[in-house]
Amino acid sequence: MSASLLRTPLYELAIAHKGRMVPFSGWEMAVQFSSVLQEHQAVRQRVGMFDISHMGKFVLEGAGLIQQLQTLVPSDLSRLQRGQAQYTVLLNELGGIVDDLIVYYQGSWNGNDRVQLIVNAATTDKDKTWLLNHLSGDIVLKDVSRSQALIAVQGPQAVQTLQQVVDEDLSAVKRFGHIQGTVLGHPGFLARTGYTGEDGFEVMVDVETGQKLWRSLLELGVTPCGLGARDTLRLEAAMALYGQDIDDMTSPLEAGLSWLVHFDKATDFTARPVIERQKEQGIPRRLVGLQLEGRNIARHNYPVLHQGDPVGVVTSGTLSPTLGYPIALAYVPATLSKVGQALNVEIRGKYFPATVVKRPFYKSPYLA
Structure with a gap:
């Protein structure tokens, strides 16, 4: 090692x-x-x-912190009460995902907001630089990673x-x-x-x-x-892995994370015009769930085909221990993203049937 x-x-x-x-x-x-x-x-x-x-851990504090963070994520953080959290994404100017993270709102004292952020290990330094470059005033970022x-x-x-x-x-x-x-x-x-x-x-x-x-x-x-x-x-649970299922070139709408984009929030956010245009005009591709037959596992970067033509790529795949059959996430054209759509995945030079299914693949009976 x-x-x-x-x-x-x-x-x-x-x-x-x-x-x-x-x-x-x-x-x-x-x-x-x-x-x-x-x-x-x-x-x-x-x-x-x-x-x-190994995850990145930041504590942020300062006057107007929530208002400033509002401009960096598409979710409405003003809805958060003390002790509540929001899963969201940092966006770049093109609408791509800088990272996905959780914002934990810890309250406000004497006009200063306090927030805990947990970010991905691989992007800790990138996220820290991004935040420091986009937050101003007396905002203090403490890296406790x-x-x-x-x-x-x-x-x-x-x-x-x-x-x-x-x-x-x-x-x-x-x-x-x-x-x-x-x-x-x-x-x-x-x-x-x-x-x-x-x-x-x-x-x-x-x-x-x-x-x-x-x-x-x-x-x-x-x-x-x-x-x-x-x-x-x-x-x-169909939870995205950064750097594999989502990245700087993926928009939240493509990745099936439209529920994170609160278009009704008053504050503008990075790439809002881009994301709004995607919503109005439609997106060319979507991240979908695939179910395969037998024990044929679709791995990262395996081609997805429709009628013999390459149309997409697998981002994550495994043999589901709970369900007993292979599952995968893949980007395919939006026109081929409906549940029930028949596709193929190329595995070691052979084509194997795959069907678009609803996500998540599994829902815990212990979560309401």
Whole structure:
């Protein structure tokens, strides 16, 4: 493994639990501990945990912060109340996605707004530069990416399990809500968000507390999970992976994220005219869900064909552990994006049938 790869505060604990390490976005991360299938099923049926300390973590504070952030994202952040969060995207001037992120609004004191941002690991530096270049005045951005551990506890038993090490009543926190709480006697940030399609919390604490929390959760029977299960879980829930399903050249309308674009908000935002024109004139391509037959897995960059002609490309694909058949995300012409549309995917020189299906592929019965 390259010595230049970064390591999270939980790296040694992952090694001790026989995590198989791989390079990921400049970090040395566990791809699995037991098996992808066992870890996937643990999250769907019980509770699993992920070390996501590699994610970018920013604390922003200052007068007029929300108003300034309003110009950088298409979502209406003014709707947020203290303790609420919004999944959204940073847009560039062409309407492309700089990154997808979650904005956690922590309130306003003496005219100063305070916001926690969680961004992708691979884009942390890019996002930081983008924000600093577009925010003005007395806005302060504190990068706590390296000083804080971040653990995702996910699954139908996540809340009741995590409650054993948290003082506050977690059942009172609504989906996409967050609190400043007490974790193992220490201050922590707890958000009822995640990237698995299941209920659960993402917990941010100082490094030492994070290490204690990981050990405590192991003792409580929580299954440690790696990047492999994280990918199969998020794909079943049709959650986009930045740099693969969405990027700087993808608009939210193309990516099926039109629900993030609040055209009724009064504030202009970057590329608003571009996005409005796309809405009025239509978009040439869409990200769709595909279901394949048998065990023929469509991988990233595999061609999608219609009547023998290449028309699109697969962005993500796997054999769904929960559903038992192959699923994929792919960009295809908008004219071929309706549910039920028959297509083909080229896999190792052969064509295999694929059908456009509704997303997400899987909805958890534990999420209302």
